[in-house]
Amino acid sequence: MKTKTRKLTTRLLAGIIAAAATFGLAKPADAQEILLTGPLAGAPAVRKLRLHRQGRFEFSPGISFTILDEYRRTMFLGARLGYNFTDWLEIGVWGGYGKLIQMDTYLTDQIQSRNHDRVVRAMGNPLDTERRLTAVNLGPNFDKQLGSLDWILTPQISVIPFRGKLALFQSIYLDTDLYIFGGPAIVGITERANCTDCTSDNVHNFPTSSHVAVAPTFGLGFSFYANQWSALGVEWRFLPIAWNTGGFDTAGGGKDGEFPDNKITSADERFHFQQMLTISWNMNLPTKVRLSE
């Protein structure tokens, strides 16, 4: 019994010493690991980074162009005002006014051209078939019944995850950032007014009415910094919203409400994934840029 206990103790002691020796061997390896990691261990990816945004106000006047429009294009004259709490977070507001510059599309011109001929014919022949079939949808001037986005105001949060620099033609070097933004958009819309007796008299245009709608808006943008206090901005904004762009009776009737009902109602508003491009000149205050460590 005594011998057994002694053997066990000896083996246990040998095991402990062997384990301690193994542990001891690892120490030089630790030193090597420090050498491999080198003096950049724990260093930030970028030193002396120009903090174009942190602690600065931003005022960015610009112009926004709607794209993929069916009947009318709108250019919004507007601006973005914001404050950058950090170099990657901005809270602000963007607004634009679109009543000043609006252009009809080629399709609008084509429709109006055909519509004008029908209206003229109907003056002599009130039973003109084509005119009767379109009397609910087309007044004497198609462009006067078109829907339009009058103004947009949107409080928004911008997150700037990407900072970088750009070599242009291997000779011009610019600081850049890429940001994403989002928020609720408050939109002023003018569109054909609701009606139950909607047939045109061939003389008066259809009445329109304005209302305010709320829709989400989001997008992404680039900033190309020209100097310490200003940058060229390019944004692609999305605005999913339902509205009646042409003033047509397209829905509300039939089994599933997808057929015309000879009335203009909210059912005739169609969902549009409205898109717009913005070009802006971004100005930052204070004008002097700070550097990171």
Add this chain to the structure above:
Amino acid sequence: MKKTGVGLLVATALWLVPNYGWAQKAKGKAAASASVSASADTSGDATASGDAAAGDATGTGDATTGEATPGGEATPGGDVPGGEGLEDICKIDPTACPNLDMDKEAARKFKEPLYAVQQIFALRVRRFELAPFWSFSLNDQFIQHPGPGLGFNYYISNVLFVGLNGEYFQPFNQDQSFNAQVRRAARVAVPLTEYQWMAGVQVGYVFAYGKFAFLSDFIFQYDAYLVGGVGAISDRPIAVVDPDNRNFDWKVGLQVNAGAGLRVWVNRWLAATLELRDYAFNDKLEKLTISTTNPKDSSQWYDTNSHLTNNVQAQLGVSIFIPFSFDYRLPK
């Protein structure tokens, strides 16, 4: 029991060996520092000598235990065992003796050329680029023309490439419900065209490159390029004015294109690409009137005028560069 004793001795020896190394290393470092200070005055490259000597510290420790003298090899011009070294050189040939005023050298303005992007992340020159993509229509609210495509380019220089480009559309054309709504509401038919395929040659220029830091941590590289080309497009009108009688055949025409793209590198041979390109061509549209005498006469189906059509596309894809690896001409 005897074996256990031998085991204990071996284990103890194993334990002690690395610790002995530690002690020698510290001693070696001190020796290295001394060596550096000795050599700095003459070599003017204290850091280099210091690194070499520090790296040699363990070796010096081994030397004391009876191994050869690797430590002696790693101290060029610094270690002077036996009184030989730079001083002897100076005695033999005073003109060859380095004579530098270190304070003066340290104060000297050093203008190293620096570039905004020190070394382009991925060189493109003499590499092939295989670029599969999926395209989306950006300017056609009446009919969408998505489809797969493939670009194949060769980079003549790091910024200039030539290549081929092709797309296939036929099963993917999407007539939008908006067209039917306009036809029903305004009784105006919008002529529609569907595409079958498109192919051409192209030339491109990488006009910008740079790098982005994601949340100030992960850095990735990108470049931007301009591209343009000429080729062929096969398309045909979709019969909307008189679908009972009209059935159009595919016709091949000339197309020219221009665009710009952004390439974000994943590694040195793979990148994600986003390209915007405008394909312009003269389109023969369906005639808006129907022949009263012979509506089946195909010569009466087309509008007499051709119309310049711009198909603006967003192309989302990847770029695979072959060969996968390359060598830089200059060190970083």
